[in-house]
Amino acid sequence: MTVVLMIVAAGIAALIALFQYGYIGTSKNTRKKPWFALLRFLTVFSILLLFIAPRFDSKTYESLLPQLVIVVDDSKSIDYLDSGDAVKKDLESILNNQELNSNFEIQTYKFSETIQPLDSLGFLATETDLSVAITQPQELFKNRNKAVVVLTDGNQTTGNSYSYSQIDEKTSLYPVIYGDTTQYADLQITNINVNRYSYLNNEFPVEVFVSYQGQEKESRLFKITQGNSTLYSETLSFDSKNRSAIVSFNLTSKAVGTQSMVATIEALPNEKNTQNNYRSFAVEVIDQQTNVLILSDQLHPDIGALKKAIESNQQRKVTIKNTSEDYDLNEYNLVVMYGVSSAFEKAYTQIDQFNKNTWVITGSQPDIDYLNSKYQSFELENSFDFDEAQPILNTSYSTFNLDQLSFDDYPPAQVPFGELIFNTNVDVLFYKKIGAIATTQPIWFNYEDGDSKRAVTLASGLWRWRAQSYLDEQDFKNFDDLVSSQVQYLASNKKRNRLEVTYEPFYYQNKSILINAQYLDKNYEFEDNGILNLNITNTENKELITRPFVLSGNSYVVDLSGLEAGDYRFTVKVENDQLSRSGSFSILEYDIEKQQVNASDAGMKKLVGNERVYYQGQTAQLIENLNTDPLLQTVERASVKQTSLIDWKYLLGLILLLLGLEWFLRKYNGLV
Secondary structure (H helix, E strand, O other), X not given: OHHHHHHHHHXXXXXXXXXXXXXXXXXXXXXXXXXXXXXXXHHHHHHHHHHHOOEEEEEEEEEEOOEEEEEEEOEHHHHHOOOHHHHHHHHHHHHOOHHHHHHOEEEEEEEOOOEEEOOOOOOOEOOOOHHHHHHHHHHHOOOOOEEEEEEEOOOOOOOOOHHHOOOOOOEEEEEEEOOOOXXXXXXXXXXXXXXXXXXXXXXXXXXXXXXXXXXXXXXXXXXXXXXXXXXXXXXXXXXXXXXXXXXXXXXXXXXXXEXXXXXXXXXXXXXXXXXXXXXXXXXXXXXXXXXXXXXXXXXOHHHHHXXXXXXXXXXXXXXXXXXXXXXXXXXXXXXXEEOOOHHHHHHHHHHHHHOOXXXXXXXXXXXXXXXXXXXXXXXXXXXXXXXXXXXXXOOOOOOOOOOOOOOOOOOOEEEEOOOEEEOOOOEEEEEEEEOOEEEEEEEEEEEEEOOEEEEEEOXXXXXXXHHHHHHHHOOOHHHHHHHHHHHHHHHOOOOOOOEEEEOOOEEEOOOOOEEEEEEEOOOOOXXXXXXXXXXXXXXXXXXXXXXXXXXXXXXXXXXXXXOOOEEEEEEEEEOOOOOEEEEXXXXXXXXXXXXXXXXXXXXXXXXXXXXXXXXXXXXXHHHHHHHHOOOOOOEEEEXXXXXXXXXXXXXXXXXXXXXXXXXXXHHHOOOO
């Protein structure tokens, strides 16, 4: 095609040159015409070549080695099964094999909850997700033929079941199992279901799952203890047919605070692993419930969404009343007013009388003039129009911590069109986004009015936000936690502090242990240049540990993961400022990697078949099969590269030279 275009271009250039210099369409003739026509032909032809840009293809071939992806289990269970040295020895044997190094492009990774490049092995990870070890190498190298060698004990403690993973046509999976796969008799507490909170002197339900691995008939004592006291006991019987038991019972909350307990099943004779015969759990006992009143003069789905969100925390109870009903605000810790109209006049009288904190949500048909008459801290322009506005989170918001929450692409809510004017300092939670335009006008804000706290939400349609939370995360937690944080702030009568610390009363040893802090300057604005340190003491051995906080978004955070089980007291201090906060928490003992009695090869056999599963020490057989796998052969890959026939820079220079030469000759001959 390029050659045809060049021939056409030559013809067009010849016709133009012959026409312009009298060879076509005129009888005039001069001896100079051939030279001028030739120059014009070359000029036009060069210009047309510049547009055609002729190219030619050059093809090269390269040998492409298959990939050998080695993924090593770095979890604690490898060490508990005394297989760490065997894993390292086999890994070294594979990596040092000359034949493999010449036949494969080798990549090495380690995995626990996630997969990452292999630098060293410590066998210290607290969780194992075998599914990522199988699926992620396929995604990383999806266009290459490869062998994935997984060195593991076959035990999985988190993630999707790996035995149902998909193996694509470009992948050969070679699992190597480490540890003793012999089945031993074992009793294990597999799970405990219990509410996180309970009220003083109330009963709370506990459900414990116990499993049995063995053939003989056994009866063992199950009990719940707290310190030296036994709170519940029952004898459980197992045999080859009855391999599990569910124990359900109620306990009574007798003291305020974190109450730690231990569930224990008596060990079998000569039981190999007794670490899984007990499991700690805890309940936070509180002495009162937060009562919230939602007061409204209308029916709206927002009210139901708010009720469900507030009551997602079992410490809170919601009552819904119409403004026409009888109510006494002194019976409630917080009043949420949904709607704005003169129907709330009685409520405002009681709010002033009892100095109650309030949360006003304007709803769908607010009386803006009435709203302005009740609040001196702000004024909303009454335009009688509404916008459909999405929320934009204020990243500098400091009233309560929102680091773990996300509100991107939440659906629009109906908000009043008018402009807000503030007469006091406010902390804006959400701004308006109208279409693609982000504004600085707030939808939701908080402020303090003397000794009282106020929250104002200028919106109708919050139920859509809760629904979106479920669509995004398959639960309502994102929206419910937002509402819960707002209620927690308003339900407390404590003055706002410049240093606030957020933490849980107890943590499980195998989970993340994060403590958050918010540090405000003297104007109660978030201070991002603070230096915060945490001094933490184990109450039993008095060991003192100091950890610095790290800035994360609009709060500071410290990660205490890895601490031993026990009770701890802590103090958060701010350098160069006389601010500190103290507290305490408990870490409950639980190491999920210790729950396994032996290595497991059943899942891998189900995934790849019995003949494709290897065991520690079988590296010679593994290497032989890798080298003979028909999928894992060197392939020739052709690559085609297009190269320009003429460099456009030189061609452009030639065009300029030809034009200049033609002009000079015409000038010299008096033709210009």
